[in-house]
Amino acid sequence: MKRIFPKLAAVAIVLAMCLGAPVVYANRPIMDPGPDNGHDKKKMEGEGGHKTIPPTPVCPVHITQPGNYDLAGPVGPCPTGVNGIDIEASDVTLHLNGFSINQSTPCTGDGIHVENQANPAAMLSEVHVLGPGMINDFFSGLMSKNAADSFVKQVMATCQTGFGHGFRIGSPGGRWKIQGNVFRNGTPQQSCAISLFTDDNDVVGNDLNDGICLVGSNNTIVNNTASGGDGGMEIGFGFSKDNEIHGNTTDNNIFFGISIDAGSTGNNITGNESSNNHPDMEDDNPNCDSNKWEGNHFNTASQTCIH
Numbered sequence: 001m002k003r004i005f006p007k008l009a010a011v012a013i014v015l016a017m018c019l020g021a022p023v024v025y026a027n028r029p030i031m032d033p034g035p036d037n038g039h040d041k042k043k044m045e046g047e048g049g050h051k052t053i054p055p056t057p058v059c060p061v062h063i064t065q066p067g068n069y070d071l072a073g074p075v076g077p078c079p080t081g082v083n084g085i086d087i088e089a090s091d092v093t094l095h096l097n098g099f100s101i102n103q104s105t106p107c108t109g110d111g112i113h114v115e116n117q118a119n120p121a122a123m124l125s126e127v128h129v130l131g132p133g134m135i136n137d138f139f140s141g142l143m144s145k146n147a148a149d150s151f152v153k154q155v156m157a158t159c160q161t162g163f164g165h166g167f168r169i170g171s172p173g174g175r176w177k178i179q180g181n182v183f184r185n186g187t188p189q190q191s192c193a194i195s196l197f198t199d200d201n202d203v204v205g206n207d208l209n210d211g212i213c214l215v216g217s218n219n220t221i222v223n224n225t226a227s228g229g230d231g232g233m234e235i236g237f238g239f240s241k242d243n244e245i246h247g248n249t250t251d252n253n254i255f256f257g258i259s260i261d262a263g264s265t266g267n268n269i270t271g272n273e274s275s276n277n278h279p280d281m282e283d284d285n286p287n288c289d290s291n292k293w294e295g296n297h298f299n300t301a302s303q304t305c306i307h
Contacts, residue, residue, distance in 0.1 A: 050095075059084055060113070066091035071133065076102035083113045084138065090124045096133025096155065103137040106186075107164035111135030111157065114144040123148060123172070131155040131181075138164065141183065145170040151177035160186040166193045166208065174198035174216070178206060185210040185229065193226065211253070217241045227251040231259065232277060238263025245269040253277045257298065265289045273297045281306045 053061055055073025060083040063069055075084050084101035101111045112129060116122040124147040131154030135141040141157025157166040166183030169176050183193040192213035194203060199216045210229035215237045226232045232250025235243055238261055250257035257274030260267060262284040274280035280298035283291055288305035
């Protein structure tokens with residue numbers, strides 16, 4: 001019995017609503033260097049010209065210029081539905097430095113929202129978010145639209161209600177790397193830990209207790225764990241093609257471990273481990289079409305073409 005496909009549809013609907021809905025903003029500018037004296041400038045910018053984001057309960061923090069930015073304390077708790085940090089420029093590196101971004105009303109707003117909101121049609125690039133750090137109780141830990149050639153690494157995101165996302169990469173965009181992150185959704189899990197609506201992304205070594213929802217082509221999904229949730233991994237919506245799915249673990253999910261929806265073809269699924277799902281591996285295309293299932297370890301499968 002398939003459950004996560006309605007979840008994917010719900011994700012797409014909510015994504016469209018969220019992208020089109022107005023966002024309530026408070027204004028928290030990044031701390032400027034201030035007087036040009038050695039002590040003050042070093043204190044506020046940090047070594048190497050880094051700019052400091054001081055602890056603040058005011059959300060969102062706006063990043064509108066290229067540069068390196070360092071959290072020096074927690075952000076929030078943010079008001080209901082308000083983002084934590086808005087990144088609105090290319091060539092930005094945000095160092096969380098072990099601090100947290102917090103929402104007061106689970107699970108609303110985006111912890112980090114990447115989009116040029118002054119010019120939504122402009123494509124951002126080279127946005128880098130580096131942990132360690134926590135993004136707590138937002139609808140999306142990180143949400144990106146119109147951004148490419150970027151990454152998020154070593155970040156932990158949570159949502160206690162179960163209806164939240166860790167990392168969402170919206171269209172247009174692509175060529176993101178999502179690596180070494182952790183997502184913990186509350187119960188019952190009703191969303192996707194990682195949602196990709198674009199092509200050419202790398203998802204590597206993430207630890208998730210909910211599913212990876214993939215709606216795109218030429219993505220590489222390697223060495224992730226997606227266990228103990230609603231579903232493990234779905235390659236969906238009938239036009240997700242030529243994806244590489246290797247070395248992932250999807251155990252103890254309520255529904256499937258790895259599933260490919262009808263119309264999604266040309267995918268390579270090799271060396272994955274899946275157990276105690278219903279079923280462990282599933283392909284809705286007749287005789288698996290051009291999908292190649294090889295060297296996987298599982299107990300139950302929907303077709304004999306799955307190996």
